[in-house]
Amino acid sequence: MFAFNVSYADPTGTVSGDSAALIQNDIAGAMRWLGRYIQGLGSLEVVATTASQGSSSFLAEAGPDAFGVISRLPSGGFLQQPGPAYELSTSRDPNGTGTDFHVTINSDRMSQFWFDPTPDDLSDRPPSSQTDFEGVMVHEIMHALGFTGNRQLDGSFFDADRSPYDQAMRLDANLGWVYDSEAVRAANNGNPITIDSTHGEGSRWYHLAVSNDLMFWAASPGIRRGISDVDLAILHDNGIQSVTPDAGNNVWFGSTGADGMVGREGDDHLYGLSGNDRLDGWQGNDLIDGGDGFDTSAFASSRAQFTISGSTGNRAVQDSTGIEGRDTLRHVEVLQFADKTLFDLAGSDATVARLYSAAFARAPDAAGLSVQIDALHAGLSPLNLSQNFLGSAEFVARYGANPTDNAYVTALYSNVLGRVPDGGGFAVQMDALAHGLSRAQLLLNFGESPENQAKVSADWLLV
The missing domain is CATH 1.10.3130 (serine acetyltransferase, domain 1)
Known part of the structure; x- marks a missing residue:
């Protein structure tokens, strides 16, 4: 989790007091929703406002109010981290005492939103004719945290500066424009993810072209999209740290070094990435991806208690008692049981x-x-x-x-x-x-x- 403060104002005067309270509560709920997966330092200051943008314009938009410099690029520009991500990863606020990011809500489309009265209960669903406001807010906050950069509509850049997202974009001969990184490939079965390269201002480049993903370029009524592993991989590329797994269902990304992590009770997704990692799923039906390096996954019971199937680099390990669940192991070279060690190599x-x-x-x-x-x-x-x-x-x-x-x-x-x-x-x-x-x-x-x-x-x- 991370600290934050949300303020909301309605200069249009079109939002009732009860609706204003729901809006502010749902934005705070969206921050807590993200806080189930990411953690960080500092405290993020969020300012949300309503503005009249017309009934055919966007539902909402958001962006960072500053960027933090990571390093100088060979081109002469700077690699710049979105300010909120920079603060979460360093505790330094590039915007000083100002707000960290803004959210603008289109007052002319307010009737299309469903406001969740219990934003921490993610089992709720909006009516078929309305769009999940809290989900839209998570989407917009993700833009402020990492789905943003310096590319213009025509594909050129404003100047020599780049964001981590900009650095990961490339044109693939078969897939078209994609976002490509080690973390995204781990989360997407070894593949880059396609991005939107065809729609207009405010959509192109910094949205995914995957219709069931929260970061798809268009919202859909009647559904609540969850935060995907790919979404979290892109935040990881922006320097944002995964939460340490607890009893829930966690998604965790490691570093380029030798990591160690235990997933605990939930159905966890653990991505080791580079380095010689030790990743233990423990209870639950876990996905364990070692990534590059010589990686180990341990099991508490004897070898005879488990059935192993699959092929090299892609194994299913089933506990016959059900205690440790059924784990999927990708790119894990060492399977360590209580009485025996097996190697998965080719x-x-x-x-x-x-x-x-x-x-x-x-x-x-x-x-x-x-x-x-x-x-x-x-x-x-x-x-x-x-x-x-x-x-x-x-x-x-x-x-x-x-x-x-x-x-x-x-x-x-x-x-x-x-x-x-x-x-x-x-x-x-x-x-x-x-x-x-x-x-x-x-x-x-x-x-x-x-x-x-x-x-x-x-x-x-x-x-």
Whole structure:
């Protein structure tokens, strides 16, 4: 949550006292609605007014009354955060003692609104002929917090300054104009989100082109749109911090570093983004997206209590008792149960993991494998890493500093096949070493053998 103050004035004189109270209460309710998902420092000062704009004009509009400078851009302009977002993330108010953002409500369309007498009860719905005023206010507040920038109607910019939203806009060859960021891709199944690039002043660029989203360019009567994960991802891109999960249904975005978060009782959506994250859903039916990095999700009970389905990078984990629910895991490499750790890897990542079985006759430890995969992603090849295994302290302690070819090949057979070599197979491997095959390549070959792949897949590597 965050602190705020809402004031409302009606210079048109067309709003009754009772309606004015409802308007102010619903705007405050909209702020609290957002406060279920975001938190911050400072205190936001909101001024709402009614103005006559004509019956064919907008329902309402809002925007920040100042911007805070984040950094200088190569173009010579500045990356500027909307003032309310800047204050929430830094506690510094770029507008000083002035208001942080304004909301203007069109008095000529006031009859089209449904004012919620219980704004904190989000189960209410407006009548089929009226538009949810509180939802419109959340929409407008989102403009002040992040859905705003410096682009003109024709697509050009007023000057060299940009907002975070401006920086994330691009023209996609297939989708048209989109908003594209790591957080939005996490929230939108790996895809950017399309934005409105066709409608008029006040709509184009800073609305989404998704008809069921709260930030769609047009309001619809009779429905109450919720705040989507994509909406919150865009606020995250503006530096606004997610609330720490509580017993409710939470949406949480991590940082570019190593994050740790527990979702608690609700049906939570946890997005780790970059970094090696530890994300635990706990109770509820949770969505856990590790993003980039080597990510872990832990479960309190034993492996036998859970059913795992799906494919690499996209798993469903079902608790048979129902206590921990059914979790969807995306881009999570380590599944840690009370009695066993499983790894969800493919390609070269899995190749490196299988080296542990071939070299040491054991499953990887999560911390060590994280180091190896980080090195792989930094540019080392599986063969480079295989050579590193041969020089490791564990290898030397197990086999000696310089084991004979005979001892080395015998150890590989024991580790992978669980037996002494057969005469023919042993001769083939010894001959390969004698004719120039490196020990690192032989270790890699044993690691990728059908026997080793079957062995680890039956034990600790998900397939």
